[in-house]
Amino acid sequence: MREAFQEQLDSIFSDLAEICHEVETSVRHATQALLDGDAEVAEQVIAADAKIDVARERVEDTAFSLLSLQQPVAGDLRVVVSALRMVTELERMGDLSVHVAKIARLRVPEVAVPDEAQPTIARMGEVAEDMVRRVAAVITDRDVDAAIEIGRDDEEMDQLRRGSFTQLLGDDWQYGVESAVDIALLGRYYERIADHAVSVANRVIFVVTGQFPVATESA
Amino acid sequence: MREAFQEQLDSIFSDLAEICHEVETSVRHATQALLDGDAEVAEQVIAADAKIDVARERVEDTAFSLLSLQQPVAGDLRVVVSALRMVTELERMGDLSVHVAKIARLRVPEVAVPDEAQPTIARMGEVAEDMVRRVAAVITDRDVDAAIEIGRDDEEMDQLRRGSFTQLLGDDWQYGVESAVDIALLGRYYERIADHAVSVANRVIFVVTGQFPVATESA
Numbered sequence: 387m388r389e390a391f392q393e394q395l396d397s398i399f400s401d402l403a404e405i406c407h408e409v410e411t412s413v414r415h416a417t418q419a420l421l422d423g424d425a426e427v428a429e430q431v432i433a434a435d436a437k438i439d440v441a442r443e444r445v446e447d448t449a450f451s452l453l454s455l456q457q458p459v460a461g462d463l464r465v466v467v468s469a470l471r472m473v474t475e476l477e478r479m480g481d482l483s484v485h486v487a488k489i490a491r492l493r494v495p496e497v498a499v500p501d502e503a504q505p506t507i508a509r510m511g512e513v514a515e516d517m518v519r520r521v522a523a524v525i526t527d528r529d530v531d532a533a534i535e536i537g538r539d540d541e542e543m544d545q546l547r548r549g550s551f552t553q554l555l556g557d558d559w560q561y562g563v564e565s566a567v568d569i570a571l572l573g574r575y576y577e578r579i580a581d582h583a584v585s586v587a588n589r590v591i592f593v594v595t596g597q598f599p600v601a602t603e604s605a
Numbered sequence: 606m607r608e609a610f611q612e613q614l615d616s617i618f619s620d621l622a623e624i625c626h627e628v629e630t631s632v633r634h635a636t637q638a639l640l641d642g643d644a645e646v647a648e649q650v651i652a653a654d655a656k657i658d659v660a661r662e663r664v665e666d667t668a669f670s671l672l673s674l675q676q677p678v679a680g681d682l683r684v685v686v687s688a689l690r691m692v693t694e695l696e697r698m699g700d701l702s703v704h705v706a707k708i709a710r711l712r713v714p715e716v717a718v719p720d721e722a723q724p725t726i727a728r729m730g731e732v733a734e735d736m737v738r739r740v741a742a743v744i745t746d747r748d749v750d751a752a753i754e755i756g757r758d759d760e761e762m763d764q765l766r767r768g769s770f771t772q773l774l775g776d777d778w779q780y781g782v783e784s785a786v787d788i789a790l791l792g793r794y795y796e797r798i799a800d801h802a803v804s805v806a807n808r809v810i811f812v813v814t815g816q817f818p819v820a821t822e823s824a
Contacts, residue, residue: 425745428736450682450683450686453672453678453680453682454679454682454684457676457678459672459673459676460673463669463672463673464669467672467686467689470686471693474690554782554784555782555786556785559782561772562782563773563778563781563782563785564668564774566782566785566786567770567773567774567785567786567789570786570789570790571789571793574790574793
């Protein structure tokens, strides 16, 4: 019984890591579509989201079957429920990449992000992508130290977002309201991707240690 | 056993309805703080959020105890997991109200929303508050027809958001970049509150009927 439980749980975590890799690709492509004004790459991100949704359903089905057939209690129960929550968050990160891609597509043949704002948005995209890549490794390796590191990266994202606001609300901003609104929303989307990455990493810490690193969160 | 299960489940749903009422108050106060530029009311929303977080933890504890002690399977299991998801969404709606309140507070002694944009934002606040109020009733009464109605209201929110973009990206917009960015983000927050309201209502439909009204969602 215990062995069957562990096998199914491993299969869930391997699916979660796979979904996380797909989200990483979506984040990378969304940023590329945005900075290059590339409608084709934007469409790829939008189309790929259906695949993430299907993979999410598979994880949910496996988790429910595990809960029904193995009836785990205490720690094991919380691990399975954590996995259900992780897959919801990963799917949401995919949705947020789609939002980024849709802003890219909306402005084609223009580029949504003016030259002056490109470095900050490009860095937001890099930080988000890097966080998602490392979350996938954290899920695969159940590496608590690496999971804690991801929380620290979130601080750079917050700084980037503050910097971005300073830029677009400054007197030097010459790109009008539309670009400012695009960039404010893009900043919000990248920030939320980063938030979810931290949350998923925290859930891995919980799965391994039985403790959340943040007092306000629970499984 | 079955009776104990039903009793604990009823207690969870009664807590969910209570949290939903607290979220309704937060949405109402956040909108009021925003339209009046009232820092005190904004602070109330921010302070009240801790109460929602505590209530969320209580629901989670009860749900885990139910899963561990009663070991529900099949439909019952999905109902409890749905409740766990509903409480996460309700908490998130509270967080979004805090985001609205923080924009209000940031602009005091000014009012974040200029006169011309007040009707649209006021209506967004009303629609969101009304949706949350009706979700609380749906949770209490397990009323499927009322839950379906909430999905239809979401369409008005989407229209309001599109109307808001048209306004702030139009040539007549005279309130600068800062107001436009505030309003774009506010629109996003209200839209997300409405999305979560629909999602919670859909989960009630699932709890009652065993079926989701939307093909892409699952418990």
